[in-house]
Amino acid sequence: MRNSELKDAVGSASVRSAGEAAPLLELDALQKHYPVRRGLLNRPQSSVRAVDGVSLAVRQGEALGLVGESGCGKSTIGRAIVGLEKPTGGRILFEGEDMAGYSEAKLRNARTKLQMVFQDPYSSLNPRMTVGSLLAEPLRVHGIVPKPDAAREVDRLLDIVGLPRNSQDRYPHEFSGGQRQRIGIARALALKPKLIVCDEPVSALDVSIQAQVLNLLKDLQQEFDLTYLFIAHGLGAVRYISDRIAVMYLGKLVEVGPAKELFLRPKHPYTKALLDAYPVPNPQLRNRERIMLQGDAPSPADPPRGCRFHTRCPLATPQCRESEPELKGDGGHAAACFFPL
Amino acid sequence: MFNYVIRRLLIALPVLLGVTVINFIIMRMAPGNPVDMLVNPKLPAAAIEAKRLELGLNDPAYMQYLNWLRNLVLHGDLGYSMISYAPVTELIGSRMGPTLLLMGAALVLGLAIAIPLGVLSASRQYSKLDYTAVTGSFLGISIPNFFLGLALIYLFSLQLNWLPSSGMRELGGGGGFLDVLLHLILPVIVLTANVAGRNIRYVRSSMLEILDQDYLRTARAKGLREFLVVNRHAMRNALIPIVTVLGMEIPILFGGAVVIEQIFSWPGIGQLTLSSIMNRDYSTIMGLNLAAAVIVIAANLLTDIAYALVDPRIKNSYRGAAQS
């Protein structure tokens, strides 16, 4: 029951009322619980609810920013989408199909449509392979281009991400962090994917490099009609690239909405707190009413009853402690709060 | 913590059982059998057959194994030696003491040399002392045990005539503390050279790793004297992994004991092993292997527990420790 209502609020309702394209990717009450083994027999006694019922739709051609503090489950969602984690509940629908039922071979094939750019450009490239073979390998394995054309295709990929063609014979360690991230992006592009999960792709880079890589990602999106799920831990990085933003807290979505609107009129106190955490250049705005977060997020192994945010929410009421608010809203902007701002 | 100990025990049990199975399979692969060696081949076939029956050699393999296991579990009985007819437990029991004395002395002495030398070596990296200690440790692991043993006998027993070269006590009238101690010196030196050789570099690298950590840089930065940095801050953390050495050393020392006991005629497990192997005394070999495995597993168990006790970080990560 609740699942379908949730879906109504975020997925179908918001998407379809906007009258835009059908979702490319749809998460339906996605759940990932990690068992906590303890005691004599090593039996799972409780679980860490990394992702606890998230329903979300990613539309064709958009960039959806997924934001939250570390440990909120945002990266788990990203990994589940590309098949690195097996969900413990819910469904992941890609182009309307649930990949869980796919055969091994079909799954491998389907994965080519969903690629990932990793956070750490230093550990995401096999140190023992040249850039050329790193980029040629996916082409060869999936037969993307005929064999003789592989080298030319690799050159093309290097051109696309703005690396010199002679990079082919060099090893990843000969490149800087930003260049490595470009190699990672080129590798993801090699399979001509439809959706790319960008898992904090710039947070490990120098600030001066971050903008370059973000620009590259934005250009690529237009050029190849890509869809992004852009994961970040702060709102700053996603503001620039996202069309819509989803905010997570302790394994649940707390707010989803168009980027501009969410920045201007956050509905959930948590979103507001995240926004208020950024310094504002205009001194006249300094005295504005702000929500400051106190303390750390509770452990996802033992999330608070009621609204998960109530332990840190300045506006919490007894109702928030008792029951859990559902995600609802209008015009594609929804929040899970009894007293939206 | 209690749960952790119980869990480790529960893992150790099937391993132990597996050890007995492997043991048994290896024994079954052996060609020839003790009856051939015991019995005069001219005896009538019927007499040989009777002997086989008596020793249970005609039962199917798994029955022999189950019988052996049942006797072991129910009565702590490892059967009888097929050669001397003495109970295997008794044979092993009488030999275990000398071997443990030998191994224990070598382990304690070896670590007493390796730990201070390793620490010194690390705190004065690239000094003369460091090079000497490291080269010495390489020598310790590169010289064949028996060669060092022979050389020592040549020097101290034959040339200088200072120390006895064989046995555990003087024949007739011997056996006092001093007597045993004198007999112990040479074999212990050989094993100690091994233990120290293996561990100097281990202690050294463990120490070097720690000395490089930020919290030691902090300790230095706040003006602590190097002596305190090394002895108070670094050593405690460096010595934690060394606890695990004990678990690794025991099986190696058992192996060393086989050779050393042979050279110095030390009346321990090693000698018994070799003579049982030569005589194809299966029941004794199985008992010996089992006893050795029990000691090795127990040593590992103890070091794991000690490690968990010493290192506050291990306590909560049961899974990793349980699989090491």
Add this chain to the structure above:
Amino acid sequence: MNLFKRYLGRKAALPAPFGAEWTAAEEGSGNTGSRKMFLRRFRKHKLAVAGVAVLGALIVCAILAPIIAPYSPTAMTDEFGAAPSWKHLLGTDPVGRDQLSRLIYGARVSLSVGIGSMLIASVIGTVLGLVSGYFGRWVDNVIMRVTDMFMSFPYIMLILVVASIVGPGLTNIILILGFLGWPAVARLVRGSVLAVKQTDYVKASVALGYRTPRILFRHVLPNTVAPILIFATSGVAGAILDEAALSFLGLGVQPPDASWGNMLASAQTLTVLTSQPWLWVPPGVLMIAGVLSINFIGDALRDALDPRNNK
């Protein structure tokens, strides 16, 4: 085994900011930059460089034995236990065989025992360790418990028992040491695989839709080669010593075949010790020199291949 765990665990635990250095140091074959770095670091170990020279010479002797050796190693002359002379540079043994020739052929036997058995152990251990570490769960549990079982036997005791059963001799010794030597390699490789498995490039390979064998052999294995190589080097030295110990106990390579171990072992009588030093000093010295060289090389490899080390 914690030694290896700690060594390997570091790689994965390294925080990103140091990545630039250590990946640059993440040495490797087939890459000029890191090869230079490797050589530079290796050369800093003077003893290891000397070790390479000694070992090289021994290997040349072993290969060219039939050309270099003045006599056949098994041919008996009429001089029994003769002292060194111009005719027999290192004298003869008690049955009249030329000691120098036996030493040269002994290099052949000892080195092939060391290398051969370690090759077998490495292959078995690597495959089991890879499978165990990569697939985890019950596969891992089964393989690791079997490994535990084998490691619970004192190694030498187990070898002795098996050697007494299958019988001594060169081939058997190589096979025995090889087939009983894998557990340590398996544990080492498993630990290493567990670390590599956590890396994003292995995850990327899964996301890229590669098949498991490709991931295992193209992406995981090449990144675990360094610790295997280091371990195997010291394993070769260990196997040579083990053969010597077996020979001493009468279960090693059997005469008339010559190995340094059995030449040394045959010198355990008092008369030989005191009055015929040419029978035990040369094999003893060669053996120690050979084993030391290999151990020095292994140590230098450890330093030169260690990604943490970037001096």
